[in-house]
Amino acid sequence: MKSILVLSSVVALAAAGTIDITKYPPLDQQAPPIPGINASYDFSKVPAIPVKGWNAAGGYAICPSTADAISWCSLPCAQGSGCDATRKDIISSCPTKGDWAMTFDDGPSNNTVPLLDLLDKLNLKATFCLVGSRVVERPDLVQRMFDSGHQLCVHTWSHRVLPTMTSDVVISELEYCARAIQDITGTRPTYMRPPTGDTDDRVRGISAAMGFKTLLWDHDTFDWEGVSLYPNALWPQWIQNNFTQWIKDPSLTKGPISLEHDVYTMPAAAALLTVPLVNQAGFKIKTAGECLSDMRVYQNQSYLLPPSGVAGGKLTVSTASASSAPAPGASATAGANKPSSSSRIAPASFVAAIVAAVAALVF
Template identity: 35%
Template sequence: MKFVLLASLFAAVALESVSGQSPTTNNGEPTYVPQNNFPWKNKYPTPLSVPQIKPEWAKLVNNASVPQAPISTKGPDGALLPPPPGSKDTYCHWSFYQCLKPTDIATCQKGNWAVTYDDGPSPFSTKLYDYLKQNNIKATFFVIGGQVIQYPDLLKRLHDDGHEIGIHTWSHQLLTSQTNEQIIAELKWTELAIKEVIGLSPRFMRPPFGDMDDRVREVVKQLGFIPVIWNYDSFDWKIASGTIDAATVENTIKGWAGNASTATIGGISLEHDVSESGVDIAIKALPVLKGAYNMTLTSQCGNISHQAVYKENMEQENVAPSGGQVNGAGDALAYMKTSLTFGSIALLVTLLV
């Protein structure tokens, strides 16, 4: 069976290796105050921890209307256990069956390309931001809540520079392995942190690893979010585990550009700005892609106005989003069996904190 590659394995394993329950009071409220100069109004779960839901958020989702897809099981290495051979895809599970729904944004119009970056903001991001600004390129960044409260100045810069900001959960968990309440907590805490910094609530969200099914989609929909996947994966996450080198990733991206003249659809590419190597590759990739495609934003790929990527601006939306079919994302069997060494995990945790 062919699997679609689940993104950001290296960062996710690092995140999961340090995750746990947030320090809380007896009523479940988090007690963490971000350690920076931003005037935070709220206390938050600790960065990289698995957050608990606020009681009032549970009322935002009608569980009776959520598909009763079974909660996925994870193996000892933290990866999802694949379904038994011959199993049918009853709930449009993307991780195992490449299944998409029309409301999932996954491709772009022919001739257009949107670059997206996951897992930031990080101390390495500034170099990428500088390059994008100098070359007048806009991108979409799917940010982790635990990173937002550590680097609010970087998130504010993203918004001020005109980039689109989406949610990548609080602690980078496999969403189909979580309960409805856990999914709500991952998304709403991240949304709250983002809104504190930029005054706006994103509508785009990207499930970690691309892991979602119809249960996750319905929770996401009821919370007012739109799932965004990708159809071209740079595999830059493999560099940290030593599986591939930077030259291999760069050649992959050159291949995307080389196929532009015959491609029947455009692209949404997946890269990361959580490590120095990822940022360096991203900067080298941008002129290659710009020479072959019209560089655009995820909003255009989804037929949504740029302003309407935030909930507060939804009245400016003109056309409902429409997704596309995954193309060229590769196999994810390696993901299901990959286990990083402790040394790699330690390195990656260092990069993230």
């Protein structure tokens, strides 16, 4: 699919690697409500669904009754009920067999760099669902992703489970992440991914009012579980084995959207094995937007994607100027819904070995 460029005027993008972090909440803390934000969107169609409970001891959302879960299409509580098939705003697979959208969550981080290097070498494009707190930490990587033609996706400011949040917090979690991406790239994503895949009609209604489509997945590596449950020596092989089974699955009638994580050291290293595996199996690796034939994956762009069709992979963008987030108001609640940074560490020698093995395999 070739890219079609529609340019009305050209404006300069934000300088790569720069962002004013004083406009944003503290890293990894719940985003405070943004005063006056409701005037920017029409939330009149958002259904009045109760906030999910939260089991603090177990660290998980409490499901509503089965009837309510199905009625509100509360996922993953209603998984398997078929309610997601009745919601046009839920995307979990590519419609065309043979396509494959590889998606990576929770970054960017230093662990993302080897993955970007590999994708560049293979001339492949992926989708990165970015946490706002990581975005402001590594604006240089966000700019690199965008310039290389990868699709950027909103994954909230602090990785909160959105149905457990009040609506004003859901709005601010999405808005701060989207603004951070826009401040760096000049573009605002059209796709969002709810942390842990937890969503319902209220959260999706808010997202839709803000111009976001909900991107889920149908092939989960569960690579994040290996942070604490699996020995380092088994981890990459375990993830690779998942993909080996998936690419041979005769029941595939659509293109997979797979979920991996590039924020953690070991899953990011394992991705260096899974990307060549899918590519060499003959699947067409695409961004989520490209596999859906959706060429407008940014809300304020005047060009059409995929950017991989642009000569040299560089984009010339005509867009509205990047918005600025107001200074945070009330103090934020501490504690992100994710493992601590200490759980992301793996032996450097092991990761180096993985990188060397992949280099010998594909370069």
